[in-house]
Amino acid sequence: MTSGNNGASTPEDDDPFGYLYADGQANGAQPPSGGYGYPNSVNRVRSVGQRQYGQPAQPQQTAAYGQIPQQQGAHGQPSAHYAAPETFPGGPPTAPQQPRYSGGGGGRRGPNTKGLLIGAIAVVAAVVIGIGVAMLGGDSSDDKAGGDASTTPSTSQSSEPSQSASASAASTDLPKTDAKDLQLGGGATKASDVEGAKADGGVYVTGFNNVGASITWTVDIQKAGSYRLYVQYSIPAVDANATLTVNGKPNQQPLGMKNFIKSSDTDLAKNWQSTWAPVKLTKGSNTLTLSCGQGNQCNALVDQLWLQ
Template sequence: MTPGDNGASTPEEDDPFGYLYADGQARGAQPPSGGYGYPNAVSRVRAVGERQYPQQQTYGQQVPQQQGTYGQPTAQYQAPEAQQSSVPTGSRMQQNAGRQNAGRRGPNTKGLLIGAIAVVAVVVIGISVAMFNGDSNDEANGATSPSPTQSKSAAPRPKTTASAPAGELPKADAADSSVQLAGGAAPASDVKGAEAAGGTYVGGLNQAGASATWSVSVPEEGAYTFFIRYSAPGEDQSMTVNVNGKDFGSKADLQNYRHAAANDFENGWATTYVYPDLKKGANTISVSCQAGDKCNVLLDQFWVKKGHVTR
C-alpha cells in the first residue's frame, strides 16, 4: 500500500485539536464552542503562531499601541507586578543594591588601626620590661654581660675615717678599712676567739716597723680613752702608741691577764687602754712595734670613749 489522502474524516474521527494546524483548518476543523463546555467561558483559541506578544519595553522608550483582536490581550496589558515600576528588572536590582549599600557602613578602619597600634605598643612595653628585669636579675645573681667589658686597673682601697652614729663613739675591727697596716702587719683568722667580723684579726706585728694605724673622728676635743682588744700569751707585751703623729707618753701595756701558755693565743684574749687627748674631727692613733717593744701579740678591735674610763 502507498500512503495517500483518504479524504475528509468525520467529526468523530477528526483530531479534536486539528483546528490548531493548517491542514486541519483546510479540512474545515473548527474549535469547540462554549469554552470547552464551561458556561460563560470566553474562548481564546488561536491557531499556532497566530498569537502576538507585546514587545519588551525598554527604559525611556514608548511601545506603540497594538490593535488587539478578539480574545487577544492588547500591548497595554501588563501584570500587576509589572505596573509597579517601569524600570527594568536589572535597573531595579542595581538601585536596590545601591540603596542597601548606601544604608550600610563600611568597616571602621580608623578604629582597627588604633587598636592595632595599641596592641603593638603593649607588646613592645612588655618586651622592654622583660629585658630590663632580666638584666637586673642577672646583675643581682652576679651574671656577667655577654658584651665585652673594659678592664679596670685595681686602685688602692681608700682609707676611711671611722665614725659612729649620733650619741656613740667609733669602734672598728683591727682589720677594718679604716685601719692602715704596714711593716708586715696583715689580717689573719686561723686563731679562734677574735670578736671582729669573720673572726679576722691582725698578726705579723712581732717585727720592728710593723704597725696598725686607725683613722677615727670624734665630735669634740677633749680627753678620751683608747681601748685595744688583743691576745698576748706567755710573757707580757708592750707596744708604742702614736696620736696624731706624736708618741704617747707611755706604752700600751699588753699583759697576759689570762695567764695563757706561750703561743696559746686562743686563750690569751684581753683588753687594755690608754688616755690620749683627741681633737675635734679626724684623728690618727697608731699601735706599732718600735725598738725596745715586745710585740708578740694579735690585735682584734679598737674603740674610744669620752673621758678617762676603765671599761
C-alpha cells in the first residue's frame, strides 16, 4: 500500500500519516497541527470546554505541533469559556436534597438506640444482682462452715416451750399423791406385795373391786380451771373402770382403766400403766373420789394420782 493522490479527496480519504511517506510529502503533507496531515483537511477535534451552552460555537486557534495550548485561566480560577450547566437558563434542574432525619414525627425513622440502651442496662443490672446474691450466699456458707454461732434461733432453739416441757412443768407445779396419803373406804386397803408400784415404798390400794369401795384425794388448787386427773394402776390383763366424782358431782363418763399395753399376762407386776379423765376444779380445796359402783368393773390396783 502506498500513499498517493487519487483525485479530489474527501475527509474520509485523508491519510493522517501521509507526512511519513515520500509521496505524501511530495503532495504537501505536513505533521499534524490540530487537523490531518494534508492541507485543507477537516478538523473534527474540539478541546474540552471550547463550546458554551446557548451560544454558537467559536473557532479556537489551535496551537502549533509540539506546543502547549494556552490555559484559559490560572490554577484555581474559573475558565472564561466554561460554566456549570446549572448556571445557564434552561440548564438541567438541581436535584432536590433529601431531608435528614431530625428525630421528628415525619420522614424515615432511624435505629431505636434508646431501646438498645435500656436493654443493655437491664442485662448489666441482672448480672450485678446475681453476683451480689452469690457473694451473700458464699458468706453465709463460710460462716456456717466456720462454726460461728447463728443469731437466729433454729427450730430446736425456739423461745417457746414445747408441749412436753409445758407438761413437765405443769405436772411438777400441780399436786401429786401416793397411795399412802389417800383416804380409803368401803373395804379398800393398802398393800405392797405386788412389785412395780411407783408410789413411795411400793405402797398401793387393793380391795377396790368391791362395790362401795372408794379412794378419796383432797387437793388445793391455786387457779380454777379445767385439768386432767391421772391415775396409775395395774390390772390382770382385763379392762376395768370406776366412777369419778368431783366435789360431790359424778362425771358423766366413768374413768376407764383399760388394757392399753395389750398385755396377755395376768401378772399384776407386769401390767402397771396410767389413764386420765377431764375434771373442772375451783380455786382452793377440791375433793376427788374414785368409787366402785353398780355396773363398774373395779378389779385394779391404784398407787398414784396427779393433776395436769
